[in-house]
Amino acid sequence: MRAKVLAVWAAGCLGAGSAMAAEQVVEVVHWWTSGGEAAALNVLKQDMQKRGYGWKDSPVAGGGGDQARTVLRARVAAGNPPEAMQMLGYIITDYAEEGLLGDLTPVAVKEGWALVVPAPLQKFDQYKGHWVAAPVNIHRTNWIWANKKIFDQLKIAPPKTFDELLAAADKIKKAGYIPLAHGGQPWQDATIFDSAVMSAGGPEFYRKALIELDPNALGSKTMEKAFEQMQKLHGLLDPNYPNRDWNLATAMVINGKAGMQIMGDWAKGEFLKAGKKPGVDFLCFQYPGTEGTFSFNSDAFAMFKVAKSQEAGQLALASAIMDKGFQEQFNLVKGSIPARMDVSDAKFDACGKKSMADLRIALKNNAMVGSFAHGHAVPESLKGAMIDVVTNFFNKGGSPAEATKQLVAAVQNAK
Amino acid sequence: METTDSGASATQEAPRFSRRLQQWLPKLVLSPTLLITLVFVYGFILWTSYLSFTKSRGYPVHELVGFLQYARVWAQPRWSVAIHNLAIFGVLYVAICLFLGLLLAILLDQRIRQEGTLRAIFLYPMALSFIVTGTAWKWMLNPGLGIEKLVREWGWTGFKFDWIVNEDMAIYTVVIAAVWQASGFVMAMFLAGLRGIDQDIIKAASIDGATLPRIYWRIIIPQLRPVFLSSVVILAHLAIKSYDLVVALTGGGPGYATDLPSLFMYAHTFTRNQLGMGAASAVMMLLTVAAIMVPYLYSEVRHARAGGH
Numbered sequence: 121m122r123a124k125v126l127a128v129w130a131a132g133c134l135g136a137g138s139a140m141a142a143e144q145v146v147e148v149v150h151w152w153t154s155g156g157e158a159a160a161l162n163v164l165k166q167d168m169q170k171r172g173y174g175w176k177d178s179p180v181a182g183g184g185g186d187q188a189r190t191v192l193r194a195r196v197a198a199g200n201p202p203e204a205m206q207m208l209g210y211i212i213t214d215y216a217e218e219g220l221l222g223d224l225t226p227v228a229v230k231e232g233w234a235l236v237v238p239a240p241l242q243k244f245d246q247y248k249g250h251w252v253a254a255p256v257n258i259h260r261t262n263w264i265w266a267n268k269k270i271f272d273q274l275k276i277a278p279p280k281t282f283d284e285l286l287a288a289a290d291k292i293k294k295a296g297y298i299p300l301a302h303g304g305q306p307w308q309d310a311t312i313f314d315s316a317v318m319s320a321g322g323p324e325f326y327r328k329a330l331i332e333l334d335p336n337a338l339g340s341k342t343m344e345k346a347f348e349q350m351q352k353l354h355g356l357l358d359p360n361y362p363n364r365d366w367n368l369a370t371a372m373v374i375n376g377k378a379g380m381q382i383m384g385d386w387a388k389g390e391f392l393k394a395g396k397k398p399g400v401d402f403l404c405f406q407y408p409g410t411e412g413t414f415s416f417n418s419d420a421f422a423m424f425k426v427a428k429s430q431e432a433g434q435l436a437l438a439s440a441i442m443d444k445g446f447q448e449q450f451n452l453v454k455g456s457i458p459a460r461m462d463v464s465d466a467k468f469d470a471c472g473k474k475s476m477a478d479l480r481i482a483l484k485n486n487a488m489v490g491s492f493a494h495g496h497a498v499p500e501s502l503k504g505a506m507i508d509v510v511t512n513f514f515n516k517g518g519s520p521a522e523a524t525k526q527l528v529a530a531v532q533n534a535k
Numbered sequence: 536m537e538t539t540d541s542g543a544s545a546t547q548e549a550p551r552f553s554r555r556l557q558q559w560l561p562k563l564v565l566s567p568t569l570l571i572t573l574v575f576v577y578g579f580i581l582w583t584s585y586l587s588f589t590k591s592r593g594y595p596v597h598e599l600v601g602f603l604q605y606a607r608v609w610a611q612p613r614w615s616v617a618i619h620n621l622a623i624f625g626v627l628y629v630a631i632c633l634f635l636g637l638l639l640a641i642l643l644d645q646r647i648r649q650e651g652t653l654r655a656i657f658l659y660p661m662a663l664s665f666i667v668t669g670t671a672w673k674w675m676l677n678p679g680l681g682i683e684k685l686v687r688e689w690g691w692t693g694f695k696f697d698w699i700v701n702e703d704m705a706i707y708t709v710v711i712a713a714v715w716q717a718s719g720f721v722m723a724m725f726l727a728g729l730r731g732i733d734q735d736i737i738k739a740a741s742i743d744g745a746t747l748p749r750i751y752w753r754i755i756i757p758q759l760r761p762v763f764l765s766s767v768v769i770l771a772h773l774a775i776k777s778y779d780l781v782v783a784l785t786g787g788g789p790g791y792a793t794d795l796p797s798l799f800m801y802a803h804t805f806t807r808n809q810l811g812m813g814a815a816s817a818v819m820m821l822l823t824v825a826a827i828m829v830p831y832l833y834s835e836v837r838h839a840r841a842g843g844h
Contacts, residue, residue: 190805197594214593214808305786360679362700363786501592504807508613508791515790516702526612533610534809 145174146433148421150206151188153181156389160450167440173433178202184307196220201424203434207253209244209496210503212422216247222423224251227435231442236460238479240488241418244496253420254438255459257451260475261384261417261491262315262410265370265391266403270297270379278405282319282349285408289356292379299356301378303364306511310493312353312382313346313510319409320346323487326415330492333502333535339528347513347520353382354514362515373402382407384417384494388455388471397469404471406478414482417494418459505534580821587814595810604815614816617794620706621823624795625774627710628717632770633763635714636721641751643722644729654726657719665716669783672712673699676784702792705785709777709793712784717773721766728762729755764835768828775824796820 146168152161158179165175180188185206192205201220215221228234228251234242237255245253266278271288274295279285289299302308318326321342329337337343358378361369370390372378381387391402398404406413421441423434440446447458452467457475465476482488490496495503509530513523587605590598608614639657643650660668675681678697686694698704732755740750778797785793796816804813 186806193593193805218594304789306791358679359697359700360677362705362789363673500806500808504802504809505611508611512612512790515792529610533607 143172143174144430144433145176146204146430146437147176147178147202148204148206148437149178149180149188149192149202150421151180151185152206153179156393156453160453163446163449164437164440167443167446168437171436171440173436196424201426203426203430204421204423204437206419207422208417208419208494209490210499211495212244212253212420213247214499215422215424216252220425221247221252222425222431222434224254224423224435224438225249227251227439231439233442236462238459238461238483238488240416240483240490241420241459244418244490245420251438253422254441255418255420256441256447257419257454257456258459258475258479259384259386259417259419259456259491259494260478261311261415261493262318262407262413263385263387263471264380264382264405264407265373265387266380266405267373267376267378268399268401268403269376270295271403278403279408280411282352282408286352286356289379293356297376298358298372298378299380300353301369301372301381302357302361303366303369304362304515305364305366306507307493308366308369308383309350309511309514310507311384311491312514313350313507314415314491314493315382315407315410316346316349316353317343317492318413318415318489319407320349323413323485323489326413326489326492330497331489333498333531335528335531338531339524343524343527344520347523350510350514351517351520354517384491385455385471385475389453392455392469398471404474412478412481412485413487413489414478415489415491417491417496419456420459502531502534505530583814584818586810587818589811591810591814593808593810600811604811605819608812608815608819611799613791613794614796614799616791617796617799620793621775621795623706624710624713624777625771627707628713628774629767629770631710631714632718632721633766635718636766637725637756637759639718639722640725640729643726654723658723659719660716661720663716665777665780666783668712668716669780672708672715673784676708676711699785700789702789705788705793709781709784713774713777713780716780717770721770724762724766725759728759732758760835760838764831767831771824771828775820796823 150161152158161177165177168175180191185208188206189211192201195201196215207215212221233251237245238258241255241258245251245255264278270292271277274288274291276288276291279288292299302312317330321329321337325337325342328334329340329343366383366387367390369378369381370383370387371394373381374391374394374396385404388398388404391398396402421437423438426434442460444458444460444463447460448463448467451458451472455472457465457468457472457479461479465473468476479488492498492503493507497503498506506527509523509526513520513526586595588599588601590596590600590603643654643657647653676696676699678684678695678700683694683696686696699708736754737750740754741747745753776797777795778801781787781793781795781798787794787798797820800813800816800820802813803809803816
């Protein structure tokens with residue numbers, strides 16, 4: 121009896137000892153601080169604990185991540201980077217170019233990421249053939265979210281062309297509602313610009329102008345058409361739009377004060393939190409002229425170059441992020457779709473299912489492009505200068521031809 | 536006063552030592568501060584100036600490119616807007632604050648009842664952070680939520696006060712919020728200055744038959760020159776420093792209509808990976824301030840040394 125007790129006790133000690141020795145902590149910096157996002161991230165935390173790693177949460181509040189990136193910059197300059205950091209698009213490339221990111225290729229090859237992650241995402245999550253970041257989701261920016269009650273009341277169908285959109289907006293305005301809810305912040309103006317350029321010229325033009333920065337495309341009549349669309353859309357706004365937060369604009373659609381909002385699918389998260397159901401309370405459809413195209417932005421956790429002893433934790437985190445169960449659970453809450461294409465769409469709602477189906481179609485037709493407004497088309501330095509031109513034109517007005525010339529000049533100056 | 540023979544040499548040395556200590560102690564106590572200021576203020580000013588001549592993007596790169604970054608900053612239409620806004624904002628802010636502060640101080644100085652309470656009420660806005668001021672005024676100036684809606688509900692349905700969403704007028708809303716915050720502080724400084732004025736001169740002037748406004752204009756206000764100097768220095772640096780107020784109030788304004796050099800610098804240095812351009816804009820901000828403050832300080836100090844009191 122005594123020997124049994126001793127044996128169990130010894131085993132317990134050894135077990136505890138080895139657990140404590142292996143309890144490595146992985147520090148993760150992110151800005152997913154809202155209720156649903158934090159709960160979804162908790163799933164990842166529990167998974168890491170099951171794998172035997174501790175999780176040090178370092179959230180920096182601030183929706184777009186500007187504050188988090190400033191904190192990160194200071195830490196990297198001080199030589200104290202975290203193990204993982206939430207990053208999007210060209211920011212990953214910028215950090216990889218400076219040689220600050222680690223290598224996830226061992227776990228990527230073992231789990232076969234290259235087969236399930238769409239190629240446009242791989243462009244950002246890899247650098248010179250090595251995997252440097254693990255993608256969490258895929259957001260799409262060319263959505264319009266509409267209040268179904270208003271649309272049914274006025275007998276409007278989701279517009280298929282830009283003129284139909286203007287006609288629908290006119291009906292909504294006459295009925296006393298605000299046609300387009302919008303928050304006048306530069307990134308929101310740029311999100312509309314994404315769709316306007318795609319609608320005016322299609323994915324090939326989008327690629328030439330906003331990704332390859334071909335001066336002929338940037339200065340072309342097609343770009344002027346995109347600016348014209350922006351100009352017309354500006355006429356559909358209410359006078360209080362400057363500096364309004366995006367979720368307040370979404371609230372206007374949820375509460376039936378406004379008919380539509382042009383926003384990425386994180387807006388769906390707002391609808392779901394308010395208890396609204398797609399197809400019942402709200403409609404989701406593509407910006408007219410962008411059917412079948414997919415302008416995406418993808419959150420990924422980039423892994424920094426750290427001491428050898430901490431690398432195992434990073435690889436475990438990367439593996440946990442790419443786990444199918446986590447991808448499904450997280451994206452159900454966030455409103456986006458999984459970064460892995462082999463996750464089933466059974467549990468996703470109608471808009472999510474549409475997004476996942478459109479992803480496959482867009483990939484087949486080479487119509488999937490990185491979102492310009494969200495840092496997946498050009499690096500930050502160029503993006504900032506171009507968004508300046510877009511937001512100035514959207515708010516101040518002027519001629520589309522003049523704005524197009526300014527856009528070309530801004531790109532030249534910022535290169 | 537005993538002088539013992541045995542301690543004769545000791546007492547001779549003790550005063551010399553304590554005298555030396557008295558001489559050196561102030562310098563000793565100030566030297567850490569001086570050192571820190573030299574390194575962290577002037578040293579880093581030099582570092583930023585150096586960076587403005589390099590090709591730095593996200594992190595410092597030691598490759599000199601002459602005045603390229605300055606040219607790139609001036610080529611941005613946003614920079615011209617920012618400088619223009621700084622001129623409007625700075626001049627209006629300093630002038631209105633000085634005027635209101637002086638007016639309030641003179642009125643409070645008239646030996647009224649409850650002066651202490653009134654003084655505290657006027658001074659409280661200074662205790663708020665710029666973010667709070669900006670957010671509160673953003674709500675008050677919003678046409679759909681604030682003053683315009685209130686006055687319309689009171690009956691004047693044609694009332695319009697939508698400056699904050701107007702491209703051309705938005706900068707004046709920043710002036711309103713900033714003046715509200717700082718005039719109490721300027722008032723307190725002027726009040727202290729007024730209290731320090733010799734009453735005999737005023738009595739003599741009133742015996743000579745001068746009216747009160749004339750006394751103020753001719754005698755009292757000129758004696759407040761040091762207070763003007765301090766106020767202008769503080770207000771000018773607050774004006775240049777205004778970043779959080781603008782971000783909270785207008786977020787840079789409709790488009791970038793309320794952009795200021797401080798916002799421009801922050802955006803380019805930290806968000807857009809254009810360290811060289813940010814450093815160039817910061818150096819230009821510094822030169823602008825120096826161009827105004829250095830002659831002013833020099834003339835004031837010279838005046839104080841030559842005539843003054």
